[in-house]
Amino acid sequence: MTGPVAPVSFAPAVRPRIPVGRFGDRLACAEAGVAAAGMGALLVGVGPDLAYLAGYEAMPLERLTMLVIAASGRATLLAPRLEAAPARACPGVVGGHIDLETWEETEDPVDRVAGLVRHGNLARPTHLAIADRVAVSDHLWARHLLRLQAALPGASFLSASVVLRDLRIVKDADEIQLLRLAAQAADRVIWEVAHGRLVGRTEADVAREVCDRLIAEGHERADFAIVGSGPNSASPHHEASERVIKAGEPIVLDIGGAYGGYASDTTRTIWVTGGDATRGPDDEFLRFYAVLRAAQAEATHAVRPGIACERIDLVARELISASGHGAHFFHRTGHGIGLEVHEEPYLVAGNPEPLRPGMAFSVEPGIYLAGRYGARIEDIVICGDDGPIVLNGLDRDLLVVTG
Amino acid sequence: MTGPVAPVSFAPAVRPRIPVGRFGDRLACAEAGVAAAGMGALLVGVGPDLAYLAGYEAMPLERLTMLVIAASGRATLLAPRLEAAPARACPGVVGGHIDLETWEETEDPVDRVAGLVRHGNLARPTHLAIADRVAVSDHLWARHLLRLQAALPGASFLSASVVLRDLRIVKDADEIQLLRLAAQAADRVIWEVAHGRLVGRTEADVAREVCDRLIAEGHERADFAIVGSGPNSASPHHEASERVIKAGEPIVLDIGGAYGGYASDTTRTIWVTGGDATRGPDDEFLRFYAVLRAAQAEATHAVRPGIACERIDLVARELISASGHGAHFFHRTGHGIGLEVHEEPYLVAGNPEPLRPGMAFSVEPGIYLAGRYGARIEDIVICGDDGPIVLNGLDRDLLVVTG
Numbered sequence: 001m002t003g004p005v006a007p008v009s010f011a012p013a014v015r016p017r018i019p020v021g022r023f024g025d026r027l028a029c030a031e032a033g034v035a036a037a038g039m040g041a042l043l044v045g046v047g048p049d050l051a052y053l054a055g056y057e058a059m060p061l062e063r064l065t066m067l068v069i070a071a072s073g074r075a076t077l078l079a080p081r082l083e084a085a086p087a088r089a090c091p092g093v094v095g096g097h098i099d100l101e102t103w104e105e106t107e108d109p110v111d112r113v114a115g116l117v118r119h120g121n122l123a124r125p126t127h128l129a130i131a132d133r134v135a136v137s138d139h140l141w142a143r144h145l146l147r148l149q150a151a152l153p154g155a156s157f158l159s160a161s162v163v164l165r166d167l168r169i170v171k172d173a174d175e176i177q178l179l180r181l182a183a184q185a186a187d188r189v190i191w192e193v194a195h196g197r198l199v200g201r202t203e204a205d206v207a208r209e210v211c212d213r214l215i216a217e218g219h220e221r222a223d224f225a226i227v228g229s230g231p232n233s234a235s236p237h238h239e240a241s242e243r244v245i246k247a248g249e250p251i252v253l254d255i256g257g258a259y260g261g262y263a264s265d266t267t268r269t270i271w272v273t274g275g276d277a278t279r280g281p282d283d284e285f286l287r288f289y290a291v292l293r294a295a296q297a298e299a300t301h302a303v304r305p306g307i308a309c310e311r312i313d314l315v316a317r318e319l320i321s322a323s324g325h326g327a328h329f330f331h332r333t334g335h336g337i338g339l340e341v342h343e344e345p346y347l348v349a350g351n352p353e354p355l356r357p358g359m360a361f362s363v364e365p366g367i368y369l370a371g372r373y374g375a376r377i378e379d380i381v382i383c384g385d386d387g388p389i390v391l392n393g394l395d396r397d398l399l400v401v402t403g
Numbered sequence: 404m405t406g407p408v409a410p411v412s413f414a415p416a417v418r419p420r421i422p423v424g425r426f427g428d429r430l431a432c433a434e435a436g437v438a439a440a441g442m443g444a445l446l447v448g449v450g451p452d453l454a455y456l457a458g459y460e461a462m463p464l465e466r467l468t469m470l471v472i473a474a475s476g477r478a479t480l481l482a483p484r485l486e487a488a489p490a491r492a493c494p495g496v497v498g499g500h501i502d503l504e505t506w507e508e509t510e511d512p513v514d515r516v517a518g519l520v521r522h523g524n525l526a527r528p529t530h531l532a533i534a535d536r537v538a539v540s541d542h543l544w545a546r547h548l549l550r551l552q553a554a555l556p557g558a559s560f561l562s563a564s565v566v567l568r569d570l571r572i573v574k575d576a577d578e579i580q581l582l583r584l585a586a587q588a589a590d591r592v593i594w595e596v597a598h599g600r601l602v603g604r605t606e607a608d609v610a611r612e613v614c615d616r617l618i619a620e621g622h623e624r625a626d627f628a629i630v631g632s633g634p635n636s637a638s639p640h641h642e643a644s645e646r647v648i649k650a651g652e653p654i655v656l657d658i659g660g661a662y663g664g665y666a667s668d669t670t671r672t673i674w675v676t677g678g679d680a681t682r683g684p685d686d687e688f689l690r691f692y693a694v695l696r697a698a699q700a701e702a703t704h705a706v707r708p709g710i711a712c713e714r715i716d717l718v719a720r721e722l723i724s725a726s727g728h729g730a731h732f733f734h735r736t737g738h739g740i741g742l743e744v745h746e747e748p749y750l751v752a753g754n755p756e757p758l759r760p761g762m763a764f765s766v767e768p769g770i771y772l773a774g775r776y777g778a779r780i781e782d783i784v785i786c787g788d789d790g791p792i793v794l795n796g797l798d799r800d801l802l803v804v805t806g
Contacts, residue, residue, distance in 0.1 A: 086638075104733070106753055139544050141541055142544075159549055330485075330507070
């Protein structure tokens with residue numbers, strides 16, 4: 001057998017879901033965390049923390065939606081009356097783990113939240129003294145936070161990640177399964193796009209195809225499609241542009257979205273020849289791609305419980321630096337992934353955090369020669385009990401295609 | 404001539420853009436506002452304020468991107484090195500109005516921002532005393548704001564809307580043109596969807612068609628597609644579900660996205676008969692739809708410079724209340740629209756702000772009979788010098804279709 005093979009689809013007809021009871025477990029852990037951290041309340045606005053704790057996904061808006069976990073323990077979701085129907089349908093409320101309250105258009109929801117914080121602490125007199133520490137979710141908008149700070153003038157505010165990071169950073173089997181299905185869907189999209197027509201099309205047109213295919217492969221949302229062709233491949237976060245793809249150049253495809261709430265994020269670099277054998281990759285590209293390929297493999301191979309995040313970064317960086325391309329690899333080696341496409345842990349110099357089984361992250365070194373070309377390879381990897389579990393199945397060798 | 408006619412497409416082949424020089428004007432106004440408000444700096448993270456001032460649209464991420472307008476006047480955009488290429492290409496930087504600085508993966512961008520704030524004030528010794536007031540953009544994530552507050556411990560933080568709301572709330576001719584093209588594209592999508600097959604399809608399937616058509620009509624992004632059929636039409640912010648649309652029921656279609664950065668947001672209510680004349684709208688529906696139709700028309704008609712926002716709300720509310728449906732209209736009459744789908748001014752009880760020429764907002768009363776059915780009509784309206792300028796051209800009568 002020679003060459004890479006197309007990824008086979010194992011996509012289920014219906015997206016699996018996190019079981020409703022799990023939200024009760026998560027809320028219990030969060031409540032215990034609030035008590036253990038000696039905080040008065042955890043205030044969770046729209047965003048991944050709310051999705052994690054309540055299973056409630058909503059657009060962040062000027063109308064405040066907020067899950068209040070006060071020291072008294074019972075969680076309350078305060079939502080605009082207009083959003084009552086979807087709020088009532090979220091797993092946290094359906095499962096009986098969260099009380100739903102709504103506010104009217106002419107009410108001030110910030111006053112209601114402040115009241116819940118005070119009341120939640122009044123119910124437990126021993127917590128009165130610590131009501132001055134309030135944690136807010138990382139994605140809460142400044143407009144809401146500033147008003148909450150004004151409404152609770154004695155309180156000091158800190159990040160909810162104090163409590164939630166340790167919960168969210170380790171994925172359970174259901175979460176890993178969603179991340180796996182997301183990764184495999186992204187694999188298929190890259191394969192299909194890489195084997196279609198590319199030369200003569202704009203990057204933006206290819207990006208639209210990527211997004212359409214992510215949806216067709218079961219994603220509920222396509223979030224990004226970096227299509228960096230020719231010199232644009234040297235810009236790691238290039239936006240797909242109106243540049244027309246030409247034969248004889250590389251394309252960095254870095255794509256992702258959400259599948260059952262969990263993120264996909266996969267990169268492959270391909271080379272399009274236009275069917276002209278003389279337009280294959282030049283020697284320099286092949287040389288640094290081989291270095292990159294080895295760096296990505298070695299960094300992945302180094303994954304195991306107990307190893308520091310910065311050490312994984314260093315494994316990739318040392319190999320690339322030894323080839324003389326150290327200055328051309330100017331981003332971290334990876335980022336955690338879950339309900340957010342970028343979350344903890346970050347595989348970056350200066351992060352001594354040891355990997356734990358169930359942590360999920362990208363391993364994605366890149367080499368970029370400004371103005372010329374670049375390459376990146378990215379997989380999603382789980383830290384398993386005995387080493388890495390790679391969720392992507394797509395071959396990592398340079399894919400040379402007609403395009 | 405009888406019945407409504409299909410909206411004609413005037414969509415330009417290329418989306419118009421806000422001229423590059425306009426960003427210089429906007430920055431100058433913002434800088435003057437910072438000085439006038441006696442503030443040390445304006446800190447603008449990823450979001451609509453950054454799009455307004457720099458023309459830079461980016462995904463909000465854990466890596467901080469921040470436009471710093473210090474009291475010294477010169478604006479600096481601090482971006483992660485990884486985003487240097489798109490940041491450098493934004494109109495504010497291209498036009499020479501903003502200096503770009505990048506930060507490396509192992510640097511702390513919050514320290515850099517704090518340094519820019521301090522340095523910006525050092526350059527103007529007279530501003531030293533007022534560096535303790537710092538304004539932040541409304542969409543900045545709490546994770547960034549909390550760290551900025553810790554890095555500038557003496558400062559008091561307030562909302563950047565203090566300076567920016569008065570700039571953004573009045574639209575210039577280029578902004579109005581983009582809002583008009585966005586509205587007309589949404590009109591065509593609703594017309595096309597309403598005249599296609601609907602009965603037997605799920606709401607979610609129709610919502611996907613809406614999103615595809617918004618893109619096909621020139622939107623760069625489809626943001627929402629409420630498809631509320633039958634009893635779901637009584638939930639104003641219903642999410643398109645797996646419910647199958649049946650003959651003999653209403654559908655509320657409330658759709659929107661972004662066109663050249665500016666938002667569309669249009670609602671029409673239709674009734675699908677399945678081709679069966681006995682399955683038309685019942686008398687009760689026709690009665691309250693007529694009230695709604697009149698309320699939307701009267702509220703729109705009342706738009707003129709100087710009238711209070713709450714007065715527009717009251718015009719619609721009084722008509723609906725007089726019909727006995729006051730309790731069934733439980734949301735505000737409208738919201739401002741521009742770079743955000745919801746922004747100031749809000750047409751809501753308790754908002755005495757007078758309308759000014761160039762303000763843009765929705766006029767969208769609704770009547771909802773819980774568990775049964777509901778209806779809403781929504782147009783985007785500009786406050787003109789002499790009265791309302793309605794951007795949508797689609798007929799507002801109940802559209803009865805075969806579906």
